[in-house]
Amino acid sequence: MTSPARMRPQHPPTHRLADVVETFALSPDRPLDAALVTTGVTVASTDVAPGDLFVAVPGMRVHGATYAAQAVDAGAVAVVTDAAGAELAGDLGVPVLVAPDPRDLAGPLAAHVLDEPARGLVTVGVTGTNGKTTTTYFVDAALRAAHRTTAVLGTVELRVGDEAVESPRTTVEAPALQGILALARERGAGAVAMEVSSHALALGRVRGLTFDVVGFTNLQRDHLDFHGDMEGYFRDKARLFAPEQARRGVVVVDDEWGRRLAATSPVPVETVATHVGDPHGADADWAVVAADIGLDGVGSTFTLRGPDGTEHAAASPLPGLVNVSNAALAIVLAHTAGVDLATAVDAVAHAHEIPGRMERVVERGDGLPLCLVDYAHTPDALVLALEAVRPITPGRLILVFGSDGDRDQGKRPIMGQIAARLADVLVVTDENPRSEDPAVIRAAILEGVRAERPSGTDVHEATSRAQAIRDALALATDQDTVIVTGKGHEPTQEIAGVFHRYNDRDVFLAAAAAHTPDHARAEQHA
Numbered sequence: 001m002t003s004p005a006r007m008r009p010q011h012p013p014t015h016r017l018a019d020v021v022e023t024f025a026l027s028p029d030r031p032l033d034a035a036l037v038t039t040g041v042t043v044a045s046t047d048v049a050p051g052d053l054f055v056a057v058p059g060m061r062v063h064g065a066t067y068a069a070q071a072v073d074a075g076a077v078a079v080v081t082d083a084a085g086a087e088l089a090g091d092l093g094v095p096v097l098v099a100p101d102p103r104d105l106a107g108p109l110a111a112h113v114l115d116e117p118a119r120g121l122v123t124v125g126v127t128g129t130n131g132k133t134t135t136t137y138f139v140d141a142a143l144r145a146a147h148r149t150t151a152v153l154g155t156v157e158l159r160v161g162d163e164a165v166e167s168p169r170t171t172v173e174a175p176a177l178q179g180i181l182a183l184a185r186e187r188g189a190g191a192v193a194m195e196v197s198s199h200a201l202a203l204g205r206v207r208g209l210t211f212d213v214v215g216f217t218n219l220q221r222d223h224l225d226f227h228g229d230m231e232g233y234f235r236d237k238a239r240l241f242a243p244e245q246a247r248r249g250v251v252v253v254d255d256e257w258g259r260r261l262a263a264t265s266p267v268p269v270e271t272v273a274t275h276v277g278d279p280h281g282a283d284a285d286w287a288v289v290a291a292d293i294g295l296d297g298v299g300s301t302f303t304l305r306g307p308d309g310t311e312h313a314a315a316s317p318l319p320g321l322v323n324v325s326n327a328a329l330a331i332v333l334a335h336t337a338g339v340d341l342a343t344a345v346d347a348v349a350h351a352h353e354i355p356g357r358m359e360r361v362v363e364r365g366d367g368l369p370l371c372l373v374d375y376a377h378t379p380d381a382l383v384l385a386l387e388a389v390r391p392i393t394p395g396r397l398i399l400v401f402g403s404d405g406d407r408d409q410g411k412r413p414i415m416g417q418i419a420a421r422l423a424d425v426l427v428v429t430d431e432n433p434r435s436e437d438p439a440v441i442r443a444a445i446l447e448g449v450r451a452e453r454p455s456g457t458d459v460h461e462a463t464s465r466a467q468a469i470r471d472a473l474a475l476a477t478d479q480d481t482v483i484v485t486g487k488g489h490e491p492t493q494e495i496a497g498v499f500h501r502y503n504d505r506d507v508f509l510a511a512a513a514a515h516t517p518d519h520a521r522a523e524q525h526a
């Protein structure tokens with residue numbers, strides 16, 4: 001698979017270094033050779049391509065200037081940094097260009113050097129605590145119906161047209177983002193949909209990009225270690241709704257944070273209320289006025305009232321009311337980004353599977369249960385996932401799950417308790433144990449399970465995640481649903497510092513292929 005660092009244009013433009021220095025009022029440490037040119041920008045020495053400007057930013061761990069010599073060895077033509085960085089870097093044999101805030105500059109600098117790639121693209125950004133990935137894929141489905149080639153960027157992957165690479169994080173660093181946008185433009189893409197994390201907003205990763213439309217899903221308690229408190233978290237999210245970042249916005253007003261954002265946003269916003277019967281729906285521009293579980297026994301149908309009062313029959317292809325919310329937001333986002341409303345409604349209803357998000361890996365039938373993979377790894381998300389799957393499960397709900405090591409320990413028994421309350425059969429296993437003893441993590445989960453289900457009936461434990469999936473399939477009939485939660489699309493499992501190639505979907509498919517359905521078992525015994 002291509003490295004994210006290689007998601008760059010093949011034929012980048014060329015800019016004279018002296019012009020860049022003048023445009024951004026940089027202070028060079030020496031007279032500049034008029035022949036010096038640059039063709040790219042990066043903040044990571046490991047990603048330098050010959051011709052790049054290396055922007056050395058002060059980080060939380062280390063100053064990027066520590067790696068300036070490596071960047072120059074890899075072909076960087078100059079280093080942009082602050083005064084402290086210039087001192088750290090010393091004499092590198094290439095110009096050192098000083099700026100007061102190199103982190104803030106990295107995005108605009110990359111956009112300039114790559115000739116403002118976003119200008120030729122329709123751009124949609126989605127932020128919020130939950131639902132970013134799902135909403136972004138729904139938006140991409142609608143954009144694809146209107147623009148033949150699109151790009152979609154987020155937690156799961158960085159995809160331009162048919163080429164995809166694993167994503168290093170939800171929102172990549174600013175110069176990497178501009179590089180991907182330039183690649184998208186080079187490949188003839190018409191539109192880009194991307195997730196914008198709160199970390200990205202706080203760390204300027206989308207600086208230099210003014211989105212055509214941005215969306216807000218919701219705000220729930222999360223990442224307070226980084227943002228300090230809910231006010232700080234909200235302030236960072238709200239940065240996306242500033243005029244230099246977005247032309248227009250669409251805000252889900254189901255929670256108080258969304259209502260506050262809509263009321264204070266400096267850019268024009270449309271509001272969407274997605275809870276049927278919520279009194280805030282009356283004031284919202286768009287509102288979900290009816291919703292029913294039903295589409296193919298998996299998704300939901302719903303009615304979306306528009307600003308002119310017209311009602312539109314719409315559908316979400318994923319189970320659960322949260323996905324009605326995500327689908328409604330995506331439809332309005334795509335429409336605001338120029339997609340005809342009927343086209344957006346139809347495209348979202350038929351959106352392809354989203355890797356690891358309620359992904360249907362095996363369909364029910366021929367002795368096999370419905371097999372789903374979901375990313376739910378918090379107590380709230382686990383409740384939503386199990387509640388969404390119950391109505392489409394004629395038999396038993398079988399859950400394979402665990403909990404991460406080196407992360408929130410308090411949630412382990414809570415997840416166990418929720419699982420025991422909402423699922424019928426449990427297979428407790430490992431997620432990413434990291435540096436912790438996996439048995440200790442499972443024991444904490446099982447403590448919560450026992451609190452809810454002291455009998456221990458239908459509770460199993462498996463020391464290997466792949467074995468847990470095989471065990472679950474062996475227990476299931478075609479009336480049951482097996483759902484594996486926690487890792488979603490993840491391509492690796494982290495155990496004791498080693499990332500092993502591992503993916504729930506692949507294991508599920510292999511186990512299903514090897515599975516001997518009930519009726520065949522009965523025939524074999526006959």
Ligand SMILES: CC(=O)N[C@H]1[C@@H](OP(=O)(O)OP(=O)(O)OC[C@H]2O[C@@H](n3ccc(=O)[nH]c3=O)[C@H](O)[C@@H]2O)O[C@H](CO)[C@@H](O)[C@@H]1O[C@H](C)C(=O)N[C@@H](C)C(=O)N[C@H](CCC(=O)O)C(=O)O
Pocket residue numbers: 043044045046057058059060061062063064065067168169170171172173197198199200203
């Ligand atoms: C808080 C945060 O996001 N930190 C990220 C940030 O750290 P930092 O700026 O403090 O950088 P640093 O590690 O001190 O290094 C300083 C500079 O030296 C450079 N460097 C460093 C090493 C080297 O060999 N060469 C080199 O050039 C780095 O690229 C960086 O520019 O830049 C680093 C380099 O790109 C990231 O590794 C690091 O992500 C950390 C590991 C991380 O886990 N980030 C998470 C929290 C994050 O961003 N998550 C959100 C999603 C959250 C969610 O919604 O769940 C995301 O968008 O993914």
Ligand SMILES: Nc1ncnc2c1ncn2[C@@H]1O[C@H](COP(=O)(O)OP(=O)(O)OP(=O)(O)O)[C@@H](O)[C@H]1O
Pocket residue numbers: 128129130131132133134135155170195217218322323325326357374375376377380381382384385
């Ligand atoms: N609109 C929503 N409101 C509340 N919860 C949601 C919503 N959409 C999805 N979820 C829950 O959040 C989980 C993550 O969904 P999704 O991946 O789309 O969100 P995300 O914002 O990208 O989160 P992450 O960064 O963790 O991937 C899902 O398992 C689902 O249970």
